[in-house]
Amino acid sequence: MPMPKGFKAENGYATTKQFAGGDDYRSIAEKMTKDGYKMNHATARNIFLSALQKIARPVHGVHNIPVSGDKLLKTAKDPRFQVGVAEILNTIHSRQK
């Protein structure tokens, strides 16, 4: 019996292995709940993608890419974009040290 055809992201998926010291969504949800922001792992993921979409919007502007909900979500989910943002945040963080 053939396996069901599922959705495969064009550029793969980002995993916590790509971010040194990064948490998975369940751990994030637990920590956030402890800090008073009650949420489950799916909410943690949605918040993460929402944050990335906010970052993707001006980046789309820089590269003259149309800014639409679908396109922003696609960029936010792209592991290359996520790794790039993580790198920039790490740069900001290391300069602040």
Add this chain to the structure above:
Amino acid sequence: MAGDLKSYFEAVGRTPLLSRQEEVELSKRIESGDQRARDQMIRANIRLAVSIAKKYSNKGCDLEDLIQESSLGLIKAVDRFDWRKGFKFSTYAYWWIKQSVRQHVAAQSGSIKLPAYAKGTLFKMRQLTEEYEEEFGIAPTQQEIADLLGTTLSTLQSIIKSAATTVSLDGSAFQSDPESNKRMHEMLVDDSLPDLDSEIDKNHLTHVVREALTNLTPREETVLRLRFGISELDLDGSLL
């Protein structure tokens, strides 16, 4: 030094060339031991020696040394020329001068002295490459050359590497302008430094992302930090 060469070239240019008949007459006198005839033959053909020396001036040797070597080749040719064979002197002298200059270039150019077998391999390699290109229309690979010469690829590669012309880092960057102030080491690209364009792009993008980060809610900012494994961010600071 450049002035000396210029006056030398001018002096050489003033000496008239010999006709075929004059060459034969001088050669006969040289055979009978006439030293003045020998000197005249040399002087009249020194232009040829200079022109051949100039062709090799880009091989890492001083032009003055090359002219000296080509003059020695010319003298050899004058001493061995046989007018009875009917050739023009320049045709005969050309090969002696060329051989003399080539020997000097091979011995002097580059700081790495190659053993005779390596020079032989290089010569055979060039010859083989020319023949191969002529026959097949494409250049042979190094592996093919090594196979045809009966040597290994690594040996061939190390010979080619050793035979490469060395360049002084403190030397002029432009061979056509030896007086230029630009040194070779000033022109070389430092691969260890980041590319300026990509650094500017990255800084611009960092600025854009930083601006965007200020629009995040505290909840979003914390989730982002936790996911990326960053302890804390001071987004209001002006460190960028």
